[in-house]
Amino acid sequence: MPEIRYSKDHEYIRVEGGEGLVGISNYAQQQLGDVVFAEPPPVGKALKKGDPAAVVESVKAASDVFAPASGEVLAVNTEVESTPGLINEDALGRGWLFRIKLADASELSALMDEAAYADFLKTLA
Amino acid sequence: MRYLPLDASERGAMLSRIGVPNIEALFADIPADNRIQGLLDMPLAKSEMAVERAMTTIANRSLAAGSVPFFLGSGAYRRHIPATVDHLIQRSEFLTSYTPYQPEIAQGTLQVLFEFQTQVAALTAMEVANASMYDGSTACGEAMLMAHRLTRRNRSVISGGLHPQYVDVCATLAHMAGDKIVRLAPDLKANEDIAAAIDNETSCVIVQSPDFFGNPRDLTPIAAAAHAHGALLIAVFTDPVALAAVRSPGEMDADIAVGEGQGLGNALNFGGPYVGLFATRAKNVRQMPGRLAGETVDAEGRRSFVLTLSTREQHIRREKATSNICTNSGLCALAFSIHLTLLGGVGLERLAKVNHANAVQLAERLSAIPSVEIVNPHFFNEFVVRTPRPAAELIEALAKRGVIGGLPVSRLLPGAGLDDCIIVASTETNTEDDRAAYAQALGSCLQ
């Protein structure tokens, strides 16, 4: 079962095998408003945890998406480039941004699991 | 005071409402030592009549271009502007409205910008244009920075035919941003070898056509050379009317087209306010600076216009913005657009033809004077005249005879060895009498 973890910057990473699928959380897409543009990183790029990896824009806001963990970009979601609204409709599913090959699985322990993220969101209200 | 509606008793009532004894209480945060006591050392308020008298006296100390035979261009052009234009831009709703951030009550401005963008794109034969920059020179600088972002390189090659002040603007920006510039030598006869200066580190080539010296240029081979090295071609123009006569940036495969729009709808105004035109290919739109008006619908499905793709701009992207530009040149863009709407493509082409015809006739007259050489084999409405006399003093001598004969090149390019060259411009406002007066005056000055 793919395990999902969240960063404090509202990115998620869904881990399966040695790979992680990265996107922004449901909270993040709500805060941004209608997404109008998404720019994933180039395939093959080596990301370090915390690097700005992608950009997601709504009409009134632009957000950097930071790599929640280190790894090489294996694939990007081209559907999201042509239909950015997917990020609003299904942030955790079809709205994924890019997939990486995890360089260091131990980095995941610093991220929050689903319950911890839900608690974290309560502190922001 | 005629602009301040509050009277003393109203001010008193307002202070009471606020709950402070006097106005100084509202300025209490200013450090005590730095509060101005009394009034600054300036004259007191004046009546409208007195101000008008004072300003008119100053105005009378300049020579108005329309009062003499006038043959000066070099980046700003004296055009006949239909009376309708100035009348319309003084309508309250255009003159005193703000940037259209609340589109529901700004459809007038937004639709005009959409029309303007379309007109600029058509004129330059490019796919998309923005809602204006400050002027042609800063648009040129911004195009250079845009090319750096698109190519991820920072070395620009600048033609020796680019307006010298445009070159200086680019050089200042480049120096401050830590970018590199290759400036080719002033190129009087449009025979520089630009392609030789392009390499795999070049981000862009900036070339003007018609150039500063009046030569129209074929930029297609330069575009090809740039593209072969992964660089971009920025095509520059300083008179929008020229684009109706000579090949346009889009026809010559330019990636970005920038120029000065003053030549349509806007008076000379001693150098400003003018209006920068900026157009590019659709695929580059996210890296384009400046505002953009786009089409959409409202809650009742009616076609509407709105500023869009704003995430490129400073108020959202802040330090990652494509530019820091905020206020642009809205009213000047409106004036440009109204003039071009009145002209239409047909009228613009005819206007360009008259400009060219007048320049041709002037060149024929002047070249008939012994010792006068017309340097350019081809030109649109500006050409270089060479005489045995230093151009700067010749222009002064002509001015004393009541003729503004053009720009002595040495004024903008001192030390370039072009001290005997004058750039002469001719527009539709020149008459046969003007040309005769110029030829006469020049003839006597050269005796």
Added chain:
Amino acid sequence: MNVQGRPTRPETVASSMGETFTGNRGLDMEEALIFETGRFDATGVDIDEPPSFHSKLGPHGRHSAIELPGLTEPEAIRHYVRLSRNNYSIDAGLYPLGSCTMKHNPRLNEKMARLPGFADVHPLQPVSTAQGALEVIEALSNALLTLTGMDAIAMSPKAGAHGELCGMMAIKAAIEARGEGETRHMVLVPDSAHGTNPATAALIGYSVRSIPAGEDGIVGAEAVRSALAPDVAAIMLTNPNTCGLFEREIIGIADAIHEAGAYFYCDGANFNAIVGKTRPGDLGVDAMHINLHKTFSTPHGGGGPGAGPVVLSSRLAAYAPVPFVVREGGALRLIEHADGCESFGRMCAFHGQMGMFVRALTFILSHGADGLRQASEDAVLSANYIRASLNDVMSAPFGDRPCMHEALFDDRWLKDTGLTTLDFAKAMIDEGYHPMTVYFPLIVHGAMLIEPTESESKASLDLFIMAIRNLAIAAKAGEGRGFQAAPVHAPRRRLDETRAARQPVLRWTKPAPV
């Protein structure tokens, strides 16, 4: 994560059958694009065909026709007059836009700007024939120097942001001249700053270090001291700041900056609050841009043109860009070349926004020292009057304290109403007001920034206050649906901005033949 998103699509998009055949509603008229109404083979300007001549274009002639429609004069006037009527404007009503200073644009300014001795002068005419133009530049320069207490001025920047760039370039030049160009690469910017500030810094290669405002809405000298390091080139501080407050620790801030070998850039967008009351030069400022289209009444024109001259301290005067005007004997000269002096270069072609200089000078001569001070006092008085009249129904982020020329509210008072600052702003439109500045500064949640300026009569202020009070009361009473549907009376309802960004249509294109 950027939390500045908000709804950008109307709730419903229902096409409504116009009640009329034309779609017009009385004086409220629909107007098509010129490309739809104009004829592509027509022109509205009579130009005589020139007698035959030999073209000198050579092989460089344009091949493709320019496909643009022409309209005759009556058609053009009708088109633009109808369009104009869909615009709000200062002439029609109060614009409470904080930080924009939407004061009245005097018509004398327009008349003077159109005198041929100003409007019909070419920037490159022999300088002996343009003495009047140079005199305007000199007179306005002197006035601005007197008002700011600074030592030098760069007149050429074309707008406020361009002025910021000019001031920061002068600072960078000064630092490079000291040999510290490599080490000082950081600029301090308060988190309440206008977006142009960090954008400007980044343009010339600086990194930005953010300084948080204190609980009281101002920047503390201590906060600046902690952020200072040998890598700091400058601070960019707005005073009065974007929360409408005077930075009362400014002397301490200036001292700290100078002790650290850095420079003090002041964003002068809010200068209208302090003209004639204090001088930035006395507060330690090294460079400040002035927005002539804000403080000095030049018209906003639907988005420009502006003008952003920059006053400079003696520390920076030498680096000012060309051109500048100097008086030699009885005549005025123009210095146009940077070689031979320490000028950092050139900001733009020609000499600056002369048309705006004439307007600003006319404004200054009209008001005089007494009128200018009165204008600032009235601006501050009016803003406080509004604040005091609304602060029982709306919440202010920094407590009940006087403001300068603009009053700042946040959206805490809208909690539990289900309404946002945006909804409130749109409801103002139906009341006949352009909304105040919203969602700026970014440090205040759902910010609402109100700046009335000195141009409003008390009756106008009272009507505005009445409207806002009643709207606020209605919002808190739970009448949400009206707000969310607003505006209903404007030429357009809320627009689908999402669609405009997802499917950009940035020009008219000829429809493909059927």
